[in-house]
Amino acid sequence: MFVPCEGGGGSASSDFKGFTLLMPAVSVGNVGQLAIDLVISTLGMTKVGYFYTDCLVPMVGNNPYATAEENSMELSINAEVYSLPSKKLVVLQIRSPFIKNKYRPFCQTLLSWVKSSKCARVILLSSSHAYQRDDEQLLGTPLRYLLTPDLEKAVGGLMQELNWKEMEKVAAYPGINDIEKVLHIPGGGITKLLFTESCSKGIQMAVLLKFCSEGDNIPDAFALVNYLNEWLQLIKSESNNSTDTSSQWKIPSSWRLLFGSGLPPALF
Amino acid sequence: MATFFGEVVVAPSRAGVDDDEEAREETPEDREIRMELEKKREIDILWTLKSGASTESSADEPFVCSKFIVAIGRNAAAFLSSYILDSVCWEVVGVVKLWNEWCRTSSTTNVLPTDSFCLFYRLISDPTVLLCQCSCYVAEDQQFQWLEKVFGCMQKEGLQVTILSTCPVADYKTQESTLTLPSPFLKALKTKEFKDQVCCPLLEQPNIVRDLPAAVLSYCQVWQIPAVLYQCYTDVIKLDTVTIEAFKPLLSSKILKSLVKDVSESTKILKKLLTTNEIHNNIYI
Numbered sequence: 001m002f003v004p005c006e007g008g009g010g011s012a013s014s015d016f017k018g019f020t021l022l023m024p025a026v027s028v029g030n031v032g033q034l035a036i037d038l039v040i041s042t043l044g045m046t047k048v049g050y051f052y053t054d055c056l057v058p059m060v061g062n063n064p065y066a067t068a069e070e071n072s073m074e075l076s077i078n079a080e081v082y083s084l085p086s087k088k089l090v091v092l093q094i095r096s097p098f099i100k101n102k103y104r105p106f107c108q109t110l111l112s113w114v115k116s117s118k119c120a121r122v123i124l125l126s127s128s129h130a131y132q133r134d135d136e137q138l139l140g141t142p143l144r145y146l147l148t149p150d151l152e153k154a155v156g157g158l159m160q161e162l163n164w165k166e167m168e169k170v171a172a173y174p175g176i177n178d179i180e181k182v183l184h185i186p187g188g189g190i191t192k193l194l195f196t197e198s199c200s201k202g203i204q205m206a207v208l209l210k211f212c213s214e215g216d217n218i219p220d221a222f223a224l225v226n227y228l229n230e231w232l233q234l235i236k237s238e239s240n241n242s243t244d245t246s247s248q249w250k251i252p253s254s255w256r257l258l259f260g261s262g263l264p265p266a267l268f
Numbered sequence: 269m270a271t272f273f274g275e276v277v278v279a280p281s282r283a284g285v286d287d288d289e290e291a292r293e294e295t296p297e298d299r300e301i302r303m304e305l306e307k308k309r310e311i312d313i314l315w316t317l318k319s320g321a322s323t324e325s326s327a328d329e330p331f332v333c334s335k336f337i338v339a340i341g342r343n344a345a346a347f348l349s350s351y352i353l354d355s356v357c358w359e360v361v362g363v364v365k366l367w368n369e370w371c372r373t374s375s376t377t378n379v380l381p382t383d384s385f386c387l388f389y390r391l392i393s394d395p396t397v398l399l400c401q402c403s404c405y406v407a408e409d410q411q412f413q414w415l416e417k418v419f420g421c422m423q424k425e426g427l428q429v430t431i432l433s434t435c436p437v438a439d440y441k442t443q444e445s446t447l448t449l450p451s452p453f454l455k456a457l458k459t460k461e462f463k464d465q466v467c468c469p470l471l472e473q474p475n476i477v478r479d480l481p482a483a484v485l486s487y488c489q490v491w492q493i494p495a496v497l498y499q500c501y502t503d504v505i506k507l508d509t510v511t512i513e514a515f516k517p518l519l520s521s522k523i524l525k526s527l528v529k530d531v532s533e534s535t536k537i538l539k540k541l542l543t544t545n546e547i548h549n550n551i552y553i
Contacts, residue, residue: 003490006460050490054412058483060457060497061476073470075459077486099408101302254474257441264445 002081002113004049014048016083016090017118020232023092023110025126025194028187029212032125034221035228036093040082041065041252042235043089051079051092053109055102059095064254072253087234090119103190111197121151121204123232124194125224129187130211134170141165142211143227146183146195151204155231162230167209185209218255222246311366311410313417314375315388333422334396335523336429340480342507343500344432345401346381347515350537352527353389353399361398362388364414368407381507381541391527398422402480411483419487428462429488429495430523432515433481437501441475452502452514457485461494467517471499509538 004014022039024032039045056078066072078096083089098106114122130142144167145159159166169181185192191207198205208228212220226246229235235248294302337352339345360377364386367373371384379385384404391397406414437451454468457477471477477485481497488495498518502511519528 005490006492052490057408057478058411058480058486059476059478060482060485060489062457062471062473064473066473072473073458075457075485075489077482077489102409256474257443258474261440261442261446262444264447266447 001052001109002049002117003052005047014117018120019083019088019090019117021090021092021114021117021119021122022228023122023124024094025124025189025191026094026097027127027189027191027209028129029127029214029217029220031127031210031212031217031220031224033094034217035125035225036091037064037252037255038221038225038249039228039234040091040093042248042250043084043087045082045084045089045091047074047076047080048083048090049081050077051081051094051110051113053079053106055098055106055109056094057096057099061254065252067253088120089232089234098190104193107190107193107197111194111201111203114203115201121154121206122198123228124191124205124207125228126185126188126191126207126209127212127220127224128185128191128209130213132186133211134168137168137211143223144168144209144211146207146209148195148199148203148205150202151206154204155206158231164230167207216259218258222249225249308367309407309410311364311406311413311417313362313364313388313421315362315421316360330421330423332396333398333424333427334394336398336400336422336427337523338400338402338429338431338484340402340431340433342381342403343434343502343511344515345403346507346538346541347432347512348399348401349381350512350534350541351516351519352524352529353401354529354533357392357529358389358399359392360387361390364388364402364404366404366406366410368405368410370405370407373404397527406480408479411480414480415483415487424491424493427493428523429484429493430518430521431481431484431495431497432500432518433477433497434500434502434511435477436505437503439475440501449501452500452504452511454514454517455499455501456496457499458496459485459489459492459494461488461492462496463494464496464522466496467521468498507541509542512538512541 002014022036024036026033059078061076063072063074063076076095079092079094082091082093143165145164146167147156147159167183167185170184171178172180172182183192183195188209191209195205195207208224210220210224210227237248337348339348363375363377365373365375366386373385377387379387386400386402386404389399389401400418437446437449440446440449442449455471455475456466456468457471458466477497477499481499485495485497487493498515500511500514502508502514504511518524
């Protein structure tokens with residue numbers, strides 16, 4: 001459930017009517033979550049509340065977006081909500097994996113919050129196993145999108161203009177027949193479940209995902225957030241003739257030491 | 269992904285949802301097994317808050333609690349046993365019964381420091397002061413239950429929470445190597461509402477805390493309860509006096525200052541703890 005926090009601007013700040021909800025799926029390489037970190041950090045978004053749930057593994061730490069001593073001591077938990085009213089944007093960041101058998105209840109709780117808070121649409125940032133691509137998917141862009149029918153009506157045309165590629169469906173019975181096709185997002189966590197549920201509930205949802213593998217997924221996060229930016233225009237590119245905004249995303253201070261502590265000098 | 273031995277290994281994914289798990293619909297038998305397992309993993313809290321009478325998990329009315337001190341893990345629990353708890357000033361008022369793959373606790377209150385247990389004590393002279401020693405491991409799927417069942421019994425107005433726990437120094441992320449760090453050392457995390465002095469430096473980014481200590485602190489942050497967590501980073505896994513003594517700075521904190529017992533008592537108890545532990549660890553004469 002959503003629990004507002006003080007200092008987020010009062011009750012007005014928990015009014016998300018007409019806002020775009022941006023959130024990650026906990027998926028291969030944690031790319032969605034890393035991309036969300038970049039969005040929150042760059043736009044300097046304010047924390048407006050927590051998503052209190054028994055579905056995620058508990059964790060706490062100090063402010064991952066700290067920029068100075070003064071703001072480094074605020075406690076953060078595993079699921080928090082940030083907002084930027086000027087862009088009608090609300091962001092949910094998820095920082096830990098699901099507890100076994102809890103991902104379905106989480107999806108239900110989340111979607112009912114989307115409905116009750118009257119968000120206009122949801123954009124889910126996700127990823128999928130690169131090794132499961134077929135021959136055609138190996139070529140060209142590794143970025144894909146999906147739109148629920150309700151959102152297709154609103155922005156389908158824009159996707160065509162942006163020359164984006166829709167996530168391909170795969171054969172339901174590979175090797176037997178190619179007629180029946182299904183959506184398959186391996187490594188995407190709850191992406192497929194959220195998407196299919198949104199389709200049936202009439203929620204406007206877009207999924208933006210990148211094919212990737214586990215490893216140093218920072219470049220994947222940058223690619224995904226730039227992809228998102230092509231659509232939402234959250235930041236403007238500095239130079240006129242390029243749409244590459246990579247250098248303008250601010251890396252949060254919590255990305256330090258992603259691969260562990262320093263090495264013991266005695267090793268060498 | 270192939271290993272050097274030629275077998276194909278499925279790469280672990282952080283996605284958290286196994287593809288087969290997702291594709292397979294739950295059969296009635298699966299559901300029955302899952303419900304049985306969930307029932308087995310349910311935790312029970314037996315309170316004896318009203319003198320003598322034993323009541324099931326949720327007390328009829330929430331009891332007033334001004335200070336709640338929780339020690340999670342053997343060393344933190346032993347610290348409270350050595351410096352705070354005794355049988356004269358404190359009485360046992362609750363016990364947690366749980367089972368998971370790592371440990372099982374019973375409803376007995378007569379425990380050894382090397383046992384797995386989770387007990388609640390109340391200060392006789394001030395019944396609003398509650399203390400919990402939790403040396404058993406509370407699994408991921410049980411942590412939320414623990415929170416709701418414990419905090420559900422308390423009136424949260426005017427409540428202040430202090431959590432003590434330990435974790436391996438190898439988990440601490442720092443620019444230098446953890447091998448050169450002088451361990452054990454204390455780090456703290458506090459909720460927004462906590463305004464008192466903290467007895468040690470705050471835990472720096474990008475370090476995080478997990479498990480029950482994180483669950484308790486998260487609960488306090490969300491529901492605006494002033495709370496502080498003191499995490500001791502140590503390189504010793506078992507019961508160890510150096511680790512226990514690393515918590516000593518807390519004895520001058522506002523919440524524990526008035527509860528500290530006689531120093532000579534503490535030394536005696538620490539010695540006893542160590543010998544009990546050694547006896548249990550010796551399999552050779």
